Amino acid sequence: MAETPISPAAPPPAAAIRLEAVTKRYRGQAEPAVDALTLEVRPRELLVMVGPSGCGKTTTLRLINRLLDADEGWITVDGEDTASLDPDALRTRIGYVIQQVGLFPHMTVAENVATVPRVLGWDRARIARRAEELLELLGLDPADFGDRFPRELSGGQAQRVGVARAMAADPPILLMDEPFGSLDPITRARLQDELLRIQGSLAKTILLVTHDIDEAIKLGDRIAIVDRGARALQVAAPERVLSDPADDYVREFVGSGAALRRLGLLRVRELEPGHWPALPRAAERHVVRDELIASGRPAALLLDEAGRPWRWVTARELERGGEPGTEPGVPASAELTPAATLHEALDAIVRGGVGAAAAVGDGGALHAIVDLEAIMAAADPSRPSQRTAGGEEAGLVRS
Amino acid sequence: MAIAVGLAAAIGGCLGILVHRRPRATGVALAVTGGFLTIPSYALFGLLVPVLGLGGAPTVVALTMYGLLPIVRNTIVGLRAVDPAVIESARASGMGRRERLLRIELPLAWPVILAGLRVATLILVGVAAIAAAVNGPGLGEDIFAGLARIGSATALDLVLGGILGIVALALLFDLVYAAVGRATISRGLRG
Numbered sequence: 001m002a003e004t005p006i007s008p009a010a011p012p013p014a015a016a017i018r019l020e021a022v023t024k025r026y027r028g029q030a031e032p033a034v035d036a037l038t039l040e041v042r043p044r045e046l047l048v049m050v051g052p053s054g055c056g057k058t059t060t061l062r063l064i065n066r067l068l069d070a071d072e073g074w075i076t077v078d079g080e081d082t083a084s085l086d087p088d089a090l091r092t093r094i095g096y097v098i099q100q101v102g103l104f105p106h107m108t109v110a111e112n113v114a115t116v117p118r119v120l121g122w123d124r125a126r127i128a129r130r131a132e133e134l135l136e137l138l139g140l141d142p143a144d145f146g147d148r149f150p151r152e153l154s155g156g157q158a159q160r161v162g163v164a165r166a167m168a169a170d171p172p173i174l175l176m177d178e179p180f181g182s183l184d185p186i187t188r189a190r191l192q193d194e195l196l197r198i199q200g201s202l203a204k205t206i207l208l209v210t211h212d213i214d215e216a217i218k219l220g221d222r223i224a225i226v227d228r229g230a231r232a233l234q235v236a237a238p239e240r241v242l243s244d245p246a247d248d249y250v251r252e253f254v255g256s257g258a259a260l261r262r263l264g265l266l267r268v269r270e271l272e273p274g275h276w277p278a279l280p281r282a283a284e285r286h287v288v289r290d291e292l293i294a295s296g297r298p299a300a301l302l303l304d305e306a307g308r309p310w311r312w313v314t315a316r317e318l319e320r321g322g323e324p325g326t327e328p329g330v331p332a333s334a335e336l337t338p339a340a341t342l343h344e345a346l347d348a349i350v351r352g353g354v355g356a357a358a359a360v361g362d363g364g365a366l367h368a369i370v371d372l373e374a375i376m377a378a379a380d381p382s383r384p385s386q387r388t389a390g391g392e393e394a395g396l397v398r399s
Numbered sequence: 400m401a402i403a404v405g406l407a408a409a410i411g412g413c414l415g416i417l418v419h420r421r422p423r424a425t426g427v428a429l430a431v432t433g434g435f436l437t438i439p440s441y442a443l444f445g446l447l448v449p450v451l452g453l454g455g456a457p458t459v460v461a462l463t464m465y466g467l468l469p470i471v472r473n474t475i476v477g478l479r480a481v482d483p484a485v486i487e488s489a490r491a492s493g494m495g496r497r498e499r500l501l502r503i504e505l506p507l508a509w510p511v512i513l514a515g516l517r518v519a520t521l522i523l524v525g526v527a528a529i530a531a532a533v534n535g536p537g538l539g540e541d542i543f544a545g546l547a548r549i550g551s552a553t554a555l556d557l558v559l560g561g562i563l564g565i566v567a568l569a570l571l572f573d574l575v576y577a578a579v580g581r582a583t584i585s586r587g588l589r590g
């Protein structure tokens with residue numbers, strides 16, 4: 001796919017996938033599995049379709065690559081009506097990660113990944129190169145995993161291979177059906193991060209299906225919240241769905257923790273930093289104490305010679321003076337980065353026990369101090385900021 | 400006998416592939432091939448000899464008929480046992496019907512089909528003995544020759560020799576099948 005420069009006059013990009021009033025009724029079922037669904041996936045976006053079990057998500061994906069044919073409505077892929085295309089040819093252009101993974105048990109991992117290139121008749125050397133490349137992309141060492149059989153893989157490894165297989169022939173479109181289902185939360189989070197990393201560099205058109213609203217919020221450029229019959233109730237950016245749910249169903253589906261969930265979307269670098277005193281450790285104690293008292297904060301951050309967070313100290317600890325040989329206050333953690341989510345920042349604040357946490361930039365130097373107030377203001381934009389406008393900038397340190 | 404196993408495999412395999420998705424056809428195929436096995440061998444030879452004459456032909460046809468059931472049955476069972484998710488993946492990869500059958504379904508069903516071939520072979524080794532009755536070749540000749548001369552000095556030797564020969568043959572085939580299995584079943588399917 002060639003990159004077309006976007007000029008102001010250019011028409012909006014045509015949908016990569018468009019479903020128009022698509023209905024599918026399985027034989028013997030009273031209710032249609034997909035009921036007049038209209039949905040558009042834009043080129044190079046990751047659209048997450050999220051809805052309860054049995055609401056027709058898998059059916060929708062199977063309609064797009066014509067594993068099923070729609071009863072009513074039509075579907076276009078890159079502007080072409082799929083009904084007019086040869087199903088097998090269409091499928092080689094669309095990578096599909098099925099819900100049950102479905103690796104071929106009699107083939108090695110490398111052979112599994114090579115499936116579509118083989119169907120397309122690539123030569124052996126190119127296939128082998130491509131299989132290696134993809135395994136590496138998904139964090140599996142080709143030398144170790146290439147010759148294994150699916151039964152020799154863990155669940156997470158098998159799901160990675162499933163994703164690699166779908167991407168093998170470099171299709172512009174990927175359909176992913178709960179690609180990280182049935183994994184433990186840690187592996188799941190890691191695979192989600194990897195998908196975002198891969199998508200950051202490859203920019204495929206992806207329609208991903210899940211019933212996990214948190215996964216949808218984390219992954220989606222936009223999310224489509226669907227109900228029974230794959231009826232789309234709201235299709236919007238995750239922030240929008242959280243701050244402005246279309247109706248009560250969406251509000252309920254998003255759950256009571258909507259504000260908390262927004263914390264997983266916002267980054268430390270987007271925050272207005274808190275005004276906390278931060279001084280070099282060599283500073284005179286009375287100077288530190290004066291600034292601390294002037295700031296009205298419970299603690300001040302001392303920085304080492306390289307400007308890295310060193311220790312948090314309170315006014316009382318400064319006054320006491322401490323015995324020689326012992327350091328005042330508590331060590332400052334420096335794990336938080338500007339790219340961390342507010343969720344992680346909140347965690348760091350709660351664990352730190354000071355009421356604030358230091359975020360560090362490259363090299364570990366202090367970037368900003370994050371506090372609860374800043375997080376609360378960001379999580380709920382409608383809430384009036386309690387910060388005094390034009391406040392004292394003295395203690396604020398920014399890189 | 401090898402010819403009969405080969406014929407039964409070819410016919411039974413194709414039949415199994417044709418009917419395994421259709422419950423009604425599966426029922427008919429199993430009933431008919433199962434029916435063959437219930438025909439007493441003498442009766443079957445009796446039916447075939449007038450049509451095909453004495454000698455090799457009726458033997459091969461009869462043996463083929465006896466060998467069909469385990470092969471058809473196992474082909475159907477093996478193909479049906481292929482995980483639908485695997486077939487879905489194969490379809491989604493753009494594989495056509497033929498390619499799917501050859502590259503995915505048959506290799507996955509192969510261990511079960513091979514077990515069917517083995518059972519068919521063992522049945523035929525046993526039945527082949529009777530081939531002697533219609534002048535076909537086989538170890539059965541010795542047994543029948545011995546039985547015919549029961550009481551004479553060599554009779555017991557002939558009968559025992561024939562029986563031992565059949566047992567040895569059965570064991571030999573078992574070894575051959577084990578070796579074929581090791582050579583042709585994907586490591587990914589073995590425990």
Ligand SMILES: Nc1ncnc2c1ncn2[C@@H]1O[C@H](COP(=O)(O)OP(=O)(O)OP(=O)(O)O)[C@@H](O)[C@H]1O
Nearest residue numbers: 026027029033052053054055056057058059060211
């Ligand atoms: N092959 C089929 N034949 C008949 N009904 C089916 C078939 N497949 C799915 N259904 C029905 O269609 C509806 C939608 O199924 P679908 O698999 O699309 O749901 P889903 O959203 O993917 O659910 P899940 O999250 O559990 O995977 C369900 O009510 C299901 O029972």
Ligand SMILES: [Mg+2]
Nearest residue numbers: 057058059099
């Ligand atoms: Mg599903």
